[in-house]
Amino acid sequence: WTVYSWYCLYRNYREARTLGVPIRIIPIDHLNKLWLLVDKQVVSLVRKLPGPLGNNNFTRFNYRGWHEDDGLRAHDEMGEAFVLVTPSRNWFYLADPEALFNMYRRGKDFPRWVEITKMLDVFGGPTIATASGEQWRRIRKISNSCLNEQCNAVVWAESAALGDAMAQYWASRGVFTSVGEDSRTVTLHVLSKACFGQSFAFEGHDERRPASASASFRFSLLTVMENALLLMALTPRFFTNPWMPLPAAWRRLGKACDEFRSHMSYFYNREVRALKEGGRQKADYTLMAALVRASQQRPEGKEEGEDQFANLTEAEIYGNMFVFAFAGHDTTAHLLTYAVFFLAANPSVQDWLASELRHVLGDRPRSQWDYHADFPRLRRCLAVLYETLRVKTPVCEVKWTADRAQQLDVHVAGRAQPVTLPPRTLIIPSYLYVHKHVRYWGPDAGEWRPERWIGVRGVFGDNVDGEGWHAGNNDACRSAKGGRSSCPEEEVLLSPPSRGNYLGWSEGARDCPGKRFSQVEWVAFLAALFRDWKVEPQRREGETFADARTRVLDFVEADSGYGGLLLQLMHPEKVPLVWSRR
Numbered sequence: 126w127t128v129y130s131w132y133c134l135y136r137n138y139r140e141a142r143t144l145g146v147p148i149r150i151i152p153i154d155h156l157n158k159l160w161l162l163v164d165k166q167v168v169s170l171v172r173k174l175p176g177p178l179g180n181n182n183f184t185r186f187n188y189r190g191w192h193e194d195d196g197l198r199a200h201d202e203m204g205e206a207f208v209l210v211t212p213s214r215n216w217f218y219l220a221d222p223e224a225l226f227n228m229y230r231r232g233k234d235f236p237r238w239v240e241i242t243k244m245l246d247v248f249g250g251p252t253i254a255t256a257s258g259e260q261w262r263r264i265r266k267i268s269n270s271c272l273n274e275q276c277n278a279v280v281w282a283e284s285a286a287l288g289d290a291m292a293q294y295w296a297s298r299g300v301f302t303s304v305g306e307d308s309r310t311v312t313l314h315v316l317s318k319a320c321f322g323q324s325f326a327f328e329g330h331d332e333r334r335p336a337s338a339s340a341s342f343r344f345s346l347l348t349v350m351e352n353a354l355l356l357m358a359l360t361p362r363f364f365t366n367p368w369m370p371l372p373a374a375w376r377r378l379g380k381a382c383d384e385f386r387s388h389m390s391y392f393y394n395r396e397v398r399a400l401k402e403g404g405r406q407k408a409d410y411t412l413m414a415a416l417v418r419a420s421q422q423r424p425e426g427k428e429e430g431e432d433q434f435a436n437l438t439e440a441e442i443y444g445n446m447f448v449f450a451f452a453g454h455d456t457t458a459h460l461l462t463y464a465v466f467f468l469a470a471n472p473s474v475q476d477w478l479a480s481e482l483r484h485v486l487g488d489r490p491r492s493q494w495d496y497h498a499d500f501p502r503l504r505r506c507l508a509v510l511y512e513t514l515r516v517k518t519p520v521c522e523v524k525w526t527a528d529r530a531q532q533l534d535v536h537v538a539g540r541a542q543p544v545t546l547p548p549r550t551l552i553i554p555s556y557l558y559v560h561k562h563v564r565y566w567g568p569d570a571g572e573w574r575p576e577r578w579i580g581v582r583g584v585f586g587d588n589v590d591g592e593g594w595h596a597g598n599n600d601a602c603r604s605a606k607g608g609r610s611s612c613p614e615e616e617v618l619l620s621p622p623s624r625g626n627y628l629g630w631s632e633g634a635r636d637c638p639g640k641r642f643s644q645v646e647w648v649a650f651l652a653a654l655f656r657d658w659k660v661e662p663q664r665r666e667g668e669t670f671a672d673a674r675t676r677v678l679d680f681v682e683a684d685s686g687y688g689g690l691l692l693q694l695m696h697p698e699k700v701p702l703v704w705s706r707r
């Protein structure tokens with residue numbers, strides 16, 4: 126095996142040399158399953174060795190999330206593109222915004238590497254995240270039509286109600302440490318409502334009752350989502366096998382899987398029945414109902430009997446429901462946790478945010494907030510999301526060249542030149558570089574500064590939302606008052622320096638279909654949390670606010686890591702925060 130491995134490494138190295146970009150060799154593929162279990166521990170042990178033994182390509186590049194620790198260094202040293210050669214595959218890292226945008230535009234030439242997402246097909250499939258080609262186009266088209274404005278209105282109302290309850294809970298604690306857990310609770314509850322029509326009251330971390338053995342829907346959804354990685358690695362069948370000697374917690378997981386499946390089947394049959402009887406009102410939106418409706422209707426132009434090529438099967442609906450719940454849960458929750466910490470360290474941004482919320486929502490109670498009228502005016506809330514996603518991008522993407530060589534113009538040594546990428550080359554967009562380099566974002570590129578996304582309407586002609594100038598270049602867009610516009614009505618949301626410079630929701634045909642969902646959810650949470658409340662770090666004895674702020678920001682950098690598949694704060698409970706009325 127070792128000889129074969131070295132042979133493959135040599136073969137891949139020879140192939141990498143044809144690319145004409147810098148090469149670094151590492152001995153183990155990033156996605157070797159055994160290695161994934163121990164990579165960080167082994168690397169941190171090897172790092173203790175003296176000199177080059179502890180400091181080499183292996184300790185620098187050969188573990189999950191190395192790019193977060195390395196920051197901008199790798200591309201600063203090697204230019205816009207370089208390749209990591211492993212025994213299994215070549216990993217081509219790309220930080221050229223123009224080349225990235227071209228790659229996203231040519232989705233057929235550079236498809237998603239679905240081998241990495243295939244494990245999401247645990248409750249049925251193929252799904253939107255795991256299918257390719259024609260099959261994916263069909264599922265994606267149906268999904269896009271279901272994630273519509275009706276869905277967003279449901280998300281808005283539910284998120285505002287849950288955000289409100291979370292704010293009350295934190296206020297009842299005064300000092301709280303549960304932002305990570307509570308953010309996961311609210312995002313899960315929003316998904317439960319939007320996907321299945323099941324609404325649950327907020328339960329703060331310390332109020333959680335032990336899950337009932339009778340396995341309610343909430344229990345099954347929560348348990349399945351909390352153990353999603355384990356389920357993807359071992360499949361639900363492993364946990365539901367009655368002959369397998371399993372610990373009690375794993376048995377419970379098996380039970381939750383069975384329950385989750387039978388709840389989905391119940392919801393599915395209910396929707397099919399309602400559709401047949403014409404009983405469901407338009408106002409009763411659920412994603413499940415929308416998918417069922419779309420899958421039962423024969424699309425225009427299709428003949429009888431062709432339906433199976435255009436609609437979703439029952440198994441595909443189950444698989445997709447799981448994928449939506451999985452893809453929409455931790456992404457938003459982790460970002461919300463980051464934002465609460467960034468805001469705690471930046472009271473002036475909280476004031477700026479609150480003044481927009483007061484201006485748009487006034488004193489209206491939450492029940493009178495209106496998605497269609499209020500959401501589009503809350504640009505500062507959206508700017509907080511854009512900025513948090515810029516500096517703490519949770520999702521890593523992998524594209525590849527599949528079975529054909531592809532050419533891409535890439536800046537190498539300052540000049541655009543065609544690079545021929547051999548078949549089976551993996552391409553990793555280096556979002557950290559394009560999101561944070563001073564060349565694109567100005568001297569404060571490394572700082573969390575949501576104001577960079579806001580400009581003043583009309584300063585450079587008639588800016589419209591999302592088509593203005595990037596804040597790094599828009600000093601003239603701001604009013605004289607401390608670099609901030611005084612009136613939210615005059616403001617526009619600016620776009621990034623280029624479309625290849627902002628990859629948080631990805632780009633091209635295979636970008637995130639939940640983008641608008643997450644924006645609506647996020648803005649409603651921020652509105653409920655920060656119109657009437659504020660957050661700050663709990664000070665230690667004798668600590669000034671400036672010291673506490675530095676401590677929080679240092680903590681955010683040091684504690685960021687890949688717990689599972691996403692970047693997150695690993696232990697947000699370690700830094701207590703204070704919640705109070707503004």
Ligand code: HEM
Pocket residue numbers: 237253254255265448449450452453454456457460514519520521522523628629630631634635636637638639640642643
């Ligand atoms: C702020 C929160 C979110 C972020 C940052 C985010 C980011 C992303 C990214 C970067 C991708 C592309 C992944 C890849 O190519 O490997 C993606 C795909 C996807 N996202 Fe999101 N997402 C968010 C929220 C959501 C929500 C709320 C949903 C569902 C309601 C969702 C559903 C999906 C699905 C189904 C895909 C796969 C799409 C396809 O393959 O066609 N996401 N997301």
